[in-house]
Amino acid sequence: xxxxxxxxxxxxxxxxxxxxxxxxxxxxxxxxxxxxxxxxxxxxxxxxxxxxxxxxxxxxxxxxxxxxxxxxxxxxxxxxxxxxxxxxxxxxxxxxxxxxxxxxxxxxxxxxxxxxxxxxxxxxxxxxxxxxxxxxxxxxxxxxxxxxxxxxxxxxxxxxxxxxxxxxxxxxxxxxxxxxxxxxxxxxxxxxxxxxxxxxxxxxxxxxxxxxxxxxxxxxxxxxxxxxxxxxxxxxxxxxxxxxxxxxxxxxxxxxxxxxxxxxxxxxxxxxxxxxxxxxxxxxxxxxxxxxxxxxxxxxxxxxxxxxxxxxxxxxxxxxxxxxxxxxxxxxxxxx
Numbered sequence: 001x002x003x004x005x006x007x008x009x010x011x012x013x014x015x016x017x018x019x020x021x022x023x024x025x026x027x028x029x030x031x032x033x034x035x036x037x038x039x040x041x042x043x044x045x046x047x048x049x050x051x052x053x054x055x056x057x058x059x060x061x062x063x064x065x066x067x068x069x070x071x072x073x074x075x076x077x078x079x080x081x082x083x084x085x086x087x088x089x090x091x092x093x094x095x096x097x098x099x100x101x102x103x104x105x106x107x108x109x110x111x112x113x114x115x116x117x118x119x120x121x122x123x124x125x126x127x128x129x130x131x132x133x134x135x136x137x138x139x140x141x142x143x144x145x146x147x148x149x150x151x152x153x154x155x156x157x158x159x160x161x162x163x164x165x166x167x168x169x170x171x172x173x174x175x176x177x178x179x180x181x182x183x184x185x186x187x188x189x190x191x192x193x194x195x196x197x198x199x200x201x202x203x204x205x206x207x208x209x210x211x212x213x214x215x216x217x218x219x220x221x222x223x224x225x226x227x228x229x230x231x232x233x234x235x236x237x238x239x240x241x242x243x244x245x246x247x248x249x250x251x252x253x254x255x256x257x258x259x260x261x262x263x264x265x266x267x268x269x270x271x272x273x274x275x276x277x278x279x280x281x282x283x284x285x286x287x288x289x290x291x292x293x294x295x296x297x298x299x300x301x302x303x304x305x306x307x308x309x310x311x312x313x314x315x316x317x318x319x320x321x322x323x324x325x326x327x328x329x330x331x332x333x334x335x336x
Contacts, residue, residue: 002276006289010067013293017063017300018055022307025051025059034060061198065257066190066299066313067292068201070264072208072254074291076247077265078272078284079212082219083243084153087273087328090265091130091251094157097262098164099133100126100248100255101186108182109171123200127252133160134248188261188314190299197257204253211246212284215239219280261314263321264291270328 019025025033029048033055035041077090091097103125106112114121137156145152172182190197218239221229226236254261268291269283276286295313298320302311 002282002286003289006286006293010289010293010296013296013300014063014067017066017296018059020300020304021054021059023051023054025055030055057194061193061195062190062299063296065193065197065201066295068198068205069190069254069258069261070268070295070298071288071292072201072205072250073261073264074268074294075209075212075284075288076250076254077291078269078280078287079215079219079243079247080265081269081273082223082278082280082283083240085223085225086151086154087270088154088266088325090263090269091247092260092262092265093154093161093325095133095137095160095164096130096157096248096251097255097260098161098168100130100252101260102133102164102167103127103129103252104256104259105168105171105182105186108185109175119196119200123204123253123256126256127204127249130248130252130255131245133164134244136160138244185259187312188259188317189302189310189312190258191303191310193257201253201257204249208246208250208253209288211242211249215243215246216280216284219243219284223278223280259312259314261295261317263317263325264295266328267321267324268294270324 015027015030019027019030029051032043032045033047033052035043036047037052037056038060073091080089080091080094081087083089091100104122106129107122107125112121112125114124117124137153137160140160141153141156144156168186172186175182218229218234221232221234222236222239229236251265269287272283272287272290276282295317298316299313302313302316305311
């Protein structure tokens, strides 16, 4: 029932996201275009060429990209929360998003292009910096507190996030003509990205998601503590590294194509856990589906609420996520 509901939510979000905009695409026409252009079905009649161009070259890639970014951030957040046993953990609060942003901004600022990587230079460096950031956070947290309490890790993540944001601000101050591109990218957007960006994120999304899905039993064991997980036969250190690497891959690739979009990895897994329970076998795929639909709708609001002006999608997610973060924090304090 949970999968039926969430998949219905995702499909409805996609249909609404493609249909609504400065030019409305009626649902029957949309289905005709998708059937003819994507599924190659023998459908009678020719859809309007302008509407076909809008759907295939603008709306559909934008909606798919928003869905992939939302899914990546949500499943990574769910994994980090399970690993660290804290609903406040997500790529944003752990500093991973800031690390990925620094890697991407450096790539744009220095116009870096790695040999043999070509199109994948930006996500590769974003992923590399996100991995470096999470390892630095864990090393620093261990120096501060040998027991590696979750609160210490999150506090360290916030410290690193602020520190890396200062570097990004410095590069913006030194930038000339790329200033507008970097600032608009940092605020988070899936506007005017096209099919190339889907090709960039898709392999990282598949690899990261598969690694996390293969570790659902281990995540369930770790929710009872690392010592208990060891007694249940889990190689804690190895699995922890795998989960951190997979989450960083997902976050780095998402940040590379869309900029910094906060709180998706915090709010969505928390909501899914409250409704359908903490079993990671279902929590991860359900978070992926709901996160995808949520970001599609957030992007729709961002581009229509004050049309023709378009808001950065990060503004919408922060307006929703910041109060949710405060609510979760207050709830934890009361329970504590």
